[in-house]
Amino acid sequence: MASDTLRNDRFLRALRREPTDTTPVWLMRQAGRYLPEYRATRARAGSFLALAKTPELACEVTLQPLARFELDAAILFSDILTVPDAMGLGLYFADGEGPKFERPVGGADDIARLHVPDPETELRYVMDAVRLIRRELDGRVPLIGFAGSPWTLACYMIEGEGSRDFARAKALAWNEPALMHRLLDTVAQAVARYLAAQAAAGAQALMVFDTWGGLLGPAQFREFSLRYHAEVAAALRADPAARTVPLILFAKGANGHLEALADTGCAALGLDWTITLGEARARVGARVALQGNVDPALLLARPEAIRAEVEAAIADFGAHPGHVFNLGHGITPGVEPEHVRTLVDAVHEAGRRIRGT
Numbered sequence: 001m002a003s004d005t006l007r008n009d010r011f012l013r014a015l016r017r018e019p020t021d022t023t024p025v026w027l028m029r030q031a032g033r034y035l036p037e038y039r040a041t042r043a044r045a046g047s048f049l050a051l052a053k054t055p056e057l058a059c060e061v062t063l064q065p066l067a068r069f070e071l072d073a074a075i076l077f078s079d080i081l082t083v084p085d086a087m088g089l090g091l092y093f094a095d096g097e098g099p100k101f102e103r104p105v106g107g108a109d110d111i112a113r114l115h116v117p118d119p120e121t122e123l124r125y126v127m128d129a130v131r132l133i134r135r136e137l138d139g140r141v142p143l144i145g146f147a148g149s150p151w152t153l154a155c156y157m158i159e160g161e162g163s164r165d166f167a168r169a170k171a172l173a174w175n176e177p178a179l180m181h182r183l184l185d186t187v188a189q190a191v192a193r194y195l196a197a198q199a200a201a202g203a204q205a206l207m208v209f210d211t212w213g214g215l216l217g218p219a220q221f222r223e224f225s226l227r228y229h230a231e232v233a234a235a236l237r238a239d240p241a242a243r244t245v246p247l248i249l250f251a252k253g254a255n256g257h258l259e260a261l262a263d264t265g266c267a268a269l270g271l272d273w274t275i276t277l278g279e280a281r282a283r284v285g286a287r288v289a290l291q292g293n294v295d296p297a298l299l300l301a302r303p304e305a306i307r308a309e310v311e312a313a314i315a316d317f318g319a320h321p322g323h324v325f326n327l328g329h330g331i332t333p334g335v336e337p338e339h340v341r342t343l344v345d346a347v348h349e350a351g352r353r354i355r356g357t
Ligand code: CP3
Pocket: 027, 028, 029, 030, 031, 032, 033, 042, 048, 075, 076, 077, 078, 079, 080, 081, 097, 098, 099, 146, 162, 209, 211, 330
């Protein structure tokens, strides 16, 4: 396997909280619309979904940011909503709008009908993309596979599209908790199976995005989000291919639950920008690595401001092992690619300086 010849293992070492020569960095949505070459490939594909569903094109855009910047990891180009799509909901993107489902989950009958997709057949295009990207990366940097969290996927499945508050999903949790648990249980099985298959296909780290966990109050977060994070993590630990693959858990807006999240069995926590790295490290740094967490809007600032903020974030974490630099959420479309270069290079410089390497 190509993993034998991994030439840059900073990212995997940091996830294991082992010393590194400098701070590893990758960025959520590093392959995306801020890159002209991404827009060109997407235009060739015809749509975002055609791009994501064609392994050769998904591989091409996965590698684009690595050709420009000294990133320490690649992330599979795909989407969290591929799983509900494979469950039969019919994912589509109306022009200029976010994701939508043709057949959202309405009630008990819809939930009873849902099945756990077989990744190697029903999500074959994702597994083929993982295998192809691993081959094309040829050991340059590790590949991250990912999935949405059960709660975040359930939000989209019930609402049928994006929302500011996902009120319909929350109402179902309050009105029919047993039904909500039935849905979350099926989605958690689907997510665990999908992530395990990505590991078997060659993903060297796995990340779960709980973008909407932070919408829930504390008790509901524990009941409807946290519990299923632990289930997914336990299923992965019991899987021969995924057992040794580090799992990163990103629950946006859920800083009140960092300790509990660190106890789910993940290797690292992703952080948004509403907490300092120093505070997060003081709370959970002995248990897990931390990934994050500068405000994505920093990439709209002047280069000097970008360098100063990167320096401050790295100083705040300190010269300890266990930090993967990232944004606190995805890169936004209007960002100047040269600003991304400034940030990536500033991370490596500041990371070396603080270690004296
Ligand atoms: O980070 C990467 O480079 C990997 C690719 C990736 C995409 N989506 C590609 C994408 C990842 C990791 C995701 C995850 C994802 N998808 C999340 C969780 C992370 C987060 O952002 O909170 C969510 C909630 C989704 C659902 C989704 N997909 C939304 C809300 C949208 C529309 C938002 C937008 O930026 O337009 C998408 C579409 C999408 N997924 C795009 C990309 C690059 C933009 C599509 C395009 O090219 O038009």
